Structure formats: structure tokens, C-alpha cells
Amino acid sequence: MSADLSYVQPTPNSPWGTYLSQVDRVVPYLGELSRWAETLKRPKRALIVDVPIEMDDGSIAHFEGYRVQHNMSRGPGKGGVRFHPDVTLEEVMALSAWMTVKTAAVNLPYGGAKGGIRVDPKKLTHKELERVTRRYTSEIGIIIGPQQDIPAPDVNTNAQVMAWMMDTYSMNVGGTATGVVTGKPLHLGGSLGRVKATGRGVFVTGREAARRLGLDLRGARIAVQGFGNVGSVAAELFAEAGAKIVAVQDHTGTIVNANGLDLKTLLPLARAEGVVGFKGGDVIANESFWDVACDILIPAALEGQVTAERAQKTQARLVLEGANGPTVPAADDILAERGVLVVPDVICNAGGVTVSYFEWVQDFSSFFWDEDEINQRLDRIMMNALNQIWDTADRHRITLRTATFAVACERILMARQERGLYP
Ligand code: NAD
Numbered sequence: 001m002s003a004d005l006s007y008v009q010p011t012p013n014s015p016w017g018t019y020l021s022q023v024d025r026v027v028p029y030l031g032e033l034s035r036w037a038e039t040l041k042r043p044k045r046a047l048i049v050d051v052p053i054e055m056d057d058g059s060i061a062h063f064e065g066y067r068v069q070h071n072m073s074r075g076p077g078k079g080g081v082r083f084h085p086d087v088t089l090e091e092v093m094a095l096s097a098w099m100t101v102k103t104a105a106v107n108l109p110y111g112g113a114k115g116g117i118r119v120d121p122k123k124l125t126h127k128e129l130e131r132v133t134r135r136y137t138s139e140i141g142i143i144i145g146p147q148q149d150i151p152a153p154d155v156n157t158n159a160q161v162m163a164w165m166m167d168t169y170s171m172n173v174g175g176t177a178t179g180v181v182t183g184k185p186l187h188l189g190g191s192l193g194r195v196k197a198t199g200r201g202v203f204v205t206g207r208e209a210a211r212r213l214g215l216d217l218r219g220a221r222i223a224v225q226g227f228g229n230v231g232s233v234a235a236e237l238f239a240e241a242g243a244k245i246v247a248v249q250d251h252t253g254t255i256v257n258a259n260g261l262d263l264k265t266l267l268p269l270a271r272a273e274g275v276v277g278f279k280g281g282d283v284i285a286n287e288s289f290w291d292v293a294c295d296i297l298i299p300a301a302l303e304g305q306v307t308a309e310r311a312q313k314t315q316a317r318l319v320l321e322g323a324n325g326p327t328v329p330a331a332d333d334i335l336a337e338r339g340v341l342v343v344p345d346v347i348c349n350a351g352g353v354t355v356s357y358f359e360w361v362q363d364f365s366s367f368f369w370d371e372d373e374i375n376q377r378l379d380r381i382m383m384n385a386l387n388q389i390w391d392t393a394d395r396h397r398i399t400l401r402t403a404t405f406a407v408a409c410e411r412i413l414m415a416r417q418e419r420g421l422y423p
Contacts, residue, residue: 013328015094015303021329026405029396033413040100040409043093044111045069049139051117053131063132067115067140069149070096073415076147077113078103078353080154080183081161083132087116091303095154098324099353102346104408106385108357113149115140121156133161137168144169146179146364152356153183155228155302159195163188179363182356191359193374194352198322199233200375201351202298204382205343206234206320207241212390213318213341215295218242221258223294223316225249226301227270230322230349232263234298239263247284247292248275250301254289255281290314299326306331314340321345336399344401346408347382347389354381 010017023040030037051063066089069077079099082092092114100112117136121129143149153162162184169180178189186192193200210217220243224231227250235245244260252274255261262280269278276283284292290310297314299305300322306314311331319335319342321327327335327342335342355378362368369377385407393403 010090013304013307013330014090015325016090016097018304018325018328019094019097022401022405023409025402026409029398029402029406030409030413033410033417036413036416037409039071039073039413039416040097043068043070043096044072045143046089046093047140047143048089049136051119051132051136051139053128053135055128056125063117063119063136065115065117065136065139066092067143067149067151068092068096068113069143070112070114071100071412072111072113072149073412073419074104075109075111077144077149078108078110078152078356079112079114080152080352081136081157081165082114082116082154083119083121083156083161084116085118085120087118092116094303095324098346100412101405101408102350103353104411105347105389105404106350106354106381107411108353110150110353110357113151114154115151116154129161130164133164134168137165138172141169141172144180145173146177146360150179150356150360151181152352153229158229159183159185159190162190179360182359184359189359189363191355191362191374192369192371193378194355194359195229196233197355197378198230198349198352199235200237200378201354201382202230202234202300202320202322202348203237203241204351204379205348205386206238206296206298206318208383208386209318209320209341209343210296215317219244220296221246221294222296222298223247223249223289223292224298224300224322225289225305225326226299226323227275228300230352231298231300232267232270234300234320234322236263236267238296243296246294247289248281249286249289250275252276254284254286256284256292257281258293296320299323302326304328306335308334311335311338311340316340319343321348324349332399332401342400343386344399344404346404347386347400350385351378351382354378 096114253276297316303325
């Protein structure tokens with residue numbers, strides 16, 4: 001009997017719809033393993049929880065929370081927790097599925113999971129945020145754990161939120177379980193290099209893609225959408241390599257400067273209040289961001305941002321997907337036809353989960369590495385994965401996205417097949 005998955009019927013260009021279409025594209029390359037492909041389209045487990053908290057004014061507020069474990073054939077679930085007013089179960093399903101593909105693409109011993117709360121954290125006080133985080137952690141406590149499923153930061157969550165999650169889980173199980181989350185503060189079992197790891201991975205894969213395209217990073221013009229953890233770190237590293245950050249967009253608006261924005265002054269302002277108050281650039285309409293003169297485009301905000309129309313007008317030669325699911329399938333086709341190279345999210349932003357893996361390993365061994373060692377290992381893992389994906393793309397004449405899915409889905413479905421079905 002098949003489960004009633006009517007709630008997963010995707011709306012067009014929704015994250016889950018985008019993911020399903022990416023799976024359809026890889027099936028022809030899976031050979032005999034394709035008989036297991038339906039596994040990839042069904043989350044293993046999805047938990048919806050009510051998160052009631054007492055607000056500072058004494059009223060009671062309820063928020064909806066989710067934890068989806070998409071696939072755990074290769075290891076415990078792994079994936080971030082997002083606090084955002086637009087979070088939905090369908091979005092979390094897609095994000096969890098991309099985690100399955102991502103952890104397999106870089107060959108980490110994990111499955112894929114993701115969580116979220118439908119809440120605008122900017123409207124909560126510090127204490128209210130703590131209560132939401134702790135109640136949510138308690139509610140999903142029945143399915144997470146260092147060997148079951150290990151959350152991490154995502155949009156609007158950070159090291160402080162991870163510290164509360166670790167503490168809540170630890171109090172509930174009666175011990176200090178540092179390995180239950182990654183992205184923790186350093187003195188609570190966090191890892192050096194974790195904060196910058198995702199942006200660093202975007203840089204490492206982008207540098208290699210640019211080299212293969214014959215695009216010199218010195219003087220290359222870069223447009224970045226999303227100037228948070230991922231976008232701002234990637235921008236900094238590209239600027240250090242000699243590139244010019246010519247456009248930045250965040251939730252407050254878009255600023256441009258054809259000579260390059262001064263990141264040293266922009267970064268603290270962006271963190272405090274957003275980019276539009278910045279004096280060293282001109283404010284332009286948000287839609288104009290997409291045809292700004294640039295060589296590299298880095299979408300590092302939310303899903304579904306690179307639409308067919310925007311793909312048609314971008315001037316970039318290279319797109320580096322810092323965000324998860326930023327490009328809808330129709331836009332993918334247009335970019336491929338126009339000869340724009342896309343380094344897909346499932347490899348491009350895998351630096352974060354890779355250093356999360358290092359953090360988890362360090363927590364278990366209670367032995368911590370220095371930052372150089374972490375960055376070198378990250379570089380090596382990302383480069384090995386990217387080279388293998390590139391070979392697969394060349395061999396089958398397919399996009400890097402389909403090639404990443406091919407490499408990853410073969411690993412996932414091979415594990416599924418070797419484990420067999422029980423009971
Ligand atoms: P963040 O909260 O640190 O930053 C998000 C940025 O996006 C902010 O600058 C915000 O202003 C901007 N933004 C939000 N809505 C926007 C809009 N409508 N238009 C333009 N900009 C908008 O989040 P983050 O951790 O940097 O995550 C960004 C993306 O990267 C997400 O897709 C996330 O899933 C993905 N990602 C994050 C990590 C990680 O380690 N943090 C790892 C892999 C992938």
C-alpha cells in the first residue's frame with residue numbers, strides 16, 4: 001500500500017518540485033540502481049511539531065516546527081535548522097533532500113535532514129528566541145541525537161541557537177552531548193573554521209571553475225545576492241583573491257559600485273542593519289541586480305531566486321550556488337543553452353557540512369585540530385569531489401548539477417541496495 005503523499009504534490013517552481021525534477025534528470029544515468037530511484041522522492045520521516053512559548057508580555061504564542069529526515073541509508077541525518085516566517089513542510093522536505101545529495105556528493109558518512117520553525121526571529125526578544133529554540137529542540141528530541149540526526153545552523157540560526165539546542169538535548173538525556181549539533185561556539189565543542197566554511201567552499205569550487213573557464217579572478221566582477229554567513233564570507237575570499245564585488249543584494253535592497261564595493265566598511269554595516277544605508281555605492285531597484293555587468297553571480301540567499309527570466313538576462317559566465325535551490329529547472333536549461341556554467345548548490349555550498357563533519361569527529365575524539373589543518377582538509381575534500389563530478393559531467397556530457405546528482409545518488413542507492421529492506 002502506498003502512503004498518502006498528497007501533501008508533497010509540488011507547486012510549480014517550488015523547492016520540492018525543483019528537487020523532484022532534478023531527480024528525474026539523473027535517473028537515466030543510474031543504470032540498474034534506477035529501480036531504487038523512488039526512494040529519493042520520499043522522505044523517510046517528517047515530524048511536525050507545535051512549539052508553544054510564553055512571550056515576555058505573558059501571552060502564549062504557538063509556532064509550527066518541522067524536522068524532516070529525508071534519507072539515512074549512508075549514516076545519521078545531517079542538516080540545518082531555519083527560522084523564517086515563510087518556512088513550510090514542503091520547503092524543509094526539499095532542503096533535507098538536498099542534504100542527502102550533498103553529503104553523498106562529498107562522501108561524508110551522513111544522510112540528509114533539515115529542520116525549521118515558521119517564525120520571524122527578528123520579532124522575538126532574546127529570551128523568547130531562547131524559549132522557542134528550547135521547546136522546539138525538546139519536541140524534536142525524540143528523533144535527533146549524535147548517532148541519529150545532527151542539526152546545524154541555517155538561515156537566521158547561529159552558534160548561540162546551537163548552544164541552546166545542545167544544552168536542551170543534554171539536559172533531557174542527562175549528560176553533555178556535544179555531538180548532537182554542529183556549528184556550536186568554540187568553547188562548547190565547536191570547530192575552528194566552521195563559521196566561514198560554507199563561504200570558503202563556495203570560493204574553493206568557484207576558483208576551480210573559474211580556472212577551468214579561463215576566467216582570471218584578478219579583476220573579475222562579482223554580484224552577490226544574500227550577504228549573510230555564506231554570501232559575505234564568499235565575497236571576502238574572492239575580494240582577497242583580487243576580484244571586485246560590484247553588486248550586493250540583501251533583504252533591505254541592492255547596492256552597486258562598478259569599481260568594487262569596499263567590504264571592510266560594508267560588512268559591519270550589513271550585519272547591523274543591512275546593505276542599503278551604505279555610502280560607498282548606489283542603490284538600484286532589486287530587479288536590476290540580475291542584469292548588472294558581472295562575470296560571476298553568487299546567489300546566496302533563498303530558493304527559487306534564479307528564474308527563467310533572470311537566467312535570460314544575467315551577464316555572468318559563472319554561477320556559484322551558495323544558497324540551496326536558488327535556480328529553478330527552467331532557468332537551469334536557459335543557463336546551459338547560453339553557455340553559463342553553474343556550480344550547483346549540492347557541491348558548491350558543501351563546505352559547511354564538511355566542516356560540521358570535522359566538528360562531529362572532533363567532539364567524539366575530544367581532540368581538536370588547528371584552523372590550517374581544517375582548511376587544508378576542507379580544500380582537499382571539496383577539490384576531490386569536484387574533480388570527480390567534473391569527470392562524470394564530461395563523460396556523459398551533462399551539466400555539473402546532473403553529474404553531482406549522478407555521483408551522489410549512485411552512492412545513496414548503492415547503500416540502500418546493500419542494506420536491503422528490513423523488515
Ligand atoms: P543568513 O541568515 O546568514 O543570511 C541570509 C542572507 O540572505 C541575509 O543577508 C539576508 O538579508 C538575505 N536575504 C534574505 N531574504 C532575501 C531576499 N528576499 N532577497 C535578497 N536577500 C535576502 O543565512 P546563510 O546561512 O548565509 O544562508 C544563505 C543560504 O545558504 C541559504 O539558502 C542556506 O540554506 C544556504 N546554506 C547555508 C549554510 C550555512 O552553513 N550557513 C550551508 C549551506 C547552505
